[in-house]
Amino acid sequence: MGRIVRTPAARRVTPRAGVTVTDRNWARDLRAALLCAGLLFALVMTIDAANSTLTPVRTALWTGLSLLLYAVLHPPRVTAGPGRLAVRGLGRRRHVCPDLLVSARRAEGVSPRLVLRDALGSRVELDPKILTSNPLLWHALERGAKRALANGLLVTGGEVLRDLGARMDTEAAQEIFEASGLNSPSSTRP
CATH class of the missing domain: 1.20.5 (Single alpha-helices involved in coiled-coils or other helix-helix interfaces)
Structure with missing residues (x-):
């Protein structure tokens, strides 16, 4: 069988194991x-x-x-590494293990927040826009959430993460259509 060769662009999109x-x-x-x-x-x-x-x-x-x-x-600094998603604010640092997520919910208010809890009792809050503007962070969270769901840990909030993922996919598709000129009024058919 042939060996899979990764292009430099593919290496930038898919995080390697152990990379923060x-x-x-x-x-x-x-x-x-x-x-x-x-x-x-x-x-x-x-x-x-x-x-x-x-x-x-x-x-x-x-x-x-x-x-x-x-x-x-002061913006929170969000990082994802092997087995963790960390949010560091001005005075504190909190993290969750995406593989051990038990709940995810949207907290509405002045600014919408995504609240994540894991089986170890840890909790983080972050702006969903951080995930939508950073596909690698979203990929790390989504990969861990899928493992938690498969293991039966993620009991509430799976739909919140699916909705966020669907919204990100829609926005990405819209950007691709606009960049390619397929979304212009002249390209629509009667």
């Missing part, structure tokens, strides 16, 4: 959070200096306010 996959947008989101906090600090300090109302107390107040804004905007 990271959110590819995290650095950009971190820079945006730092920029917003820095711009707020510079703006209020400039206004105070222009009005001659800058004092050490006000400087401390504006510093605290800028740090608070940064803390709110």
Whole structure:
């Protein structure tokens, strides 16, 4: 039999065993959070200096306010490695074992969250957009969830993960159609 040869493109899409996959947008989101906090600090300090109302107390107040804004905007860092999906926030790090998932649910609110629990009692919350914009992270979670479902562990939330996967597939197909020009109004038939 012939040997399967992987192209460089195929190696980028399929993670190797033992490789840690990271959110590819995290650095950009971190820079945006730092920029917003820095711009707020510079703006209020400039206004105070222009009005001659800058004092050490006000400087401390504006510093605290800028740090608070940064803390709110700080993006969680999501990584997936062998047997784990980790979410690291500003002050804590939580992880679940996708192979041991027992539940997955959507938490609606100001921003939708995906809440995952495993058989070891660990729990993580993350924005589903992180998974939709990082196919390798989604692949790691989906692969583990399928194992958990096959082993009878994933008792609630399988439909949530299927819906998320279907939405990702639809968005990917739409992007492919748009890139190829198949989705343009001129290509539709009466």
